[in-house]
Amino acid sequence: MTNITVQCARLRAQIGRHLVVASIIVGAATMSACASGGVGTRAAQWGSSPSAVVIENNSWDRVTVYISRGDQLWRLGDVGALGRTEFPVQRLGFLADGRSTFLVAHPLAGQSFRSEQFMFPTGGVAVWTIENQSGLSHVSVR
Numbered sequence: 001m002t003n004i005t006v007q008c009a010r011l012r013a014q015i016g017r018h019l020v021v022a023s024i025i026v027g028a029a030t031m032s033a034c035a036s037g038g039v040g041t042r043a044a045q046w047g048s049s050p051s052a053v054v055i056e057n058n059s060w061d062r063v064t065v066y067i068s069r070g071d072q073l074w075r076l077g078d079v080g081a082l083g084r085t086e087f088p089v090q091r092l093g094f095l096a097d098g099r100s101t102f103l104v105a106h107p108l109a110g111q112s113f114r115s116e117q118f119m120f121p122t123g124g125v126a127v128w129t130i131e132n133q134s135g136l137s138h139v140s141v142r
Contacts, residue, residue, distance in 0.1 A: 051124065051125055053086070054084065055130065057082065058082065059082075061107040063079055065105055067102075067103055068102050069100070103115040116139060125142045127139065
């Protein structure tokens with residue numbers, strides 16, 4: 001009777017050791033996969049993203065500025081009359097992926113207007129100069 005109990009205990013200990021080794025191997029593989037795909041990928045995307053949109057409002061109206069890609073519109077913020085404001089766009093998750101982008105301005109009084117389409121270069125800054133006559137407004141990418 002004791003012989004069977006000893007054999008069962010040895011078998012349990014051996015299976016337990018195998019499970020511990022297997023779980024360590026799986027855990028190490030999981031950790032290395034997370035490290036290679038998580039932080040490194042986010043850092044690479046962060047480095048390839050445009051850095052900012054600068055609005056130079058030379059008009060007499062305060063405007064609320066939006067950035068648009070495709071069908072989506074994101075609010076950047078407000079720019080006072082005759083003011084200049086820089087908006088970082090990393091928080092929006094924009095990447096320099098070659099897609100067309102344009103800016104939209106909603107003045108406090110008057111009709112909304114939009115910029116011409118442009119593409120962000122890697123680490124670039126888009127500067128939208130807004131004039132009193134919206135047709136004279138222009139975007140330059142640096």
